[in-house]
Ligand SMILES: CC(=O)[C@@H](O)[C@H](O)COP(=O)(O)O
């Protein structure tokens with residue numbers, strides 16, 4: 401069964417927008433786990449614009465499911481991961497100024513570097529995953545880095561699916577078949593949503609985990625809005641009736 405790991409970056413974005421501690425990332429993560437999620441994902445970025453490095457330490461203390469930290473393995477990220485020892489580290493080659501992750505690794509060019517950092521994480525008992533595009537040569541090279549898993553970068557699938565091009569899943573199916581042959585576990589993420597997740601899952605063999613943040617939080621707002629607007633209306637009515 402594919403595990404759902406909820407990315408809580410957007411909870412931190414909302415928190416940071418007011419400078420206080422609401423919503424509280426730890427409390428929300430605990431609740432997300434109690435609602436049934438099988439993992440919590442964070443992607444601290446060097447400018448700490450959403451998740452702060454301190455959040456990683458706070459979450460490590462309370463996450464009881466799988467804790468997945470994603471990011472570019474620059475020295476301070478490596479130190480953070482080694483200090484917090486999450487269940488899994490997902491290596492993502494994102495530029496410091498990237499708005500969001502926008503490419504997978506060139507596992508051929510970065511083979512030696514990846515081998516080195518992956519060996520260090522594995523020696524510390526941390527499962528490793530490499531964020532990657534659907535390119536067979538790059539997936540073959542991911543296998544020789546020593547990584548336990550790959551995370552398929554699903555933005556292109558999501559874009560094609562939204563346009564009604566359901567064939568867009570094919571390279572992902574082929575990549576999953578190849579990764580399985582190579583002994584790699586398969587994760588996936590980026591722009592997965594309530595619209596596309598079922599179709600993606602149906603078409604990807606051996607899909608171990610999806611990490612979902614942006615759409616899941618946006619969908620939660622939409623699906624909760626009616627309820628919350630009515631709760632405010634009710635409070636206003638009761639407050640006025642007590643004057
Ligand atoms: C690795 C990946 O796919 C990203 O989606 C990411 O983890 C989300 O990062 P942001 O929340 O900073 O866009």
Ligand SMILES: NCC(=O)COP(=O)(O)O
Pocket residue numbers: 407441443470551588589590591592611612613614615616
């Ligand atoms: N690894 C992908 C992730 O954690 C969340 O990506 P998104 O759902 O915010 O696009």
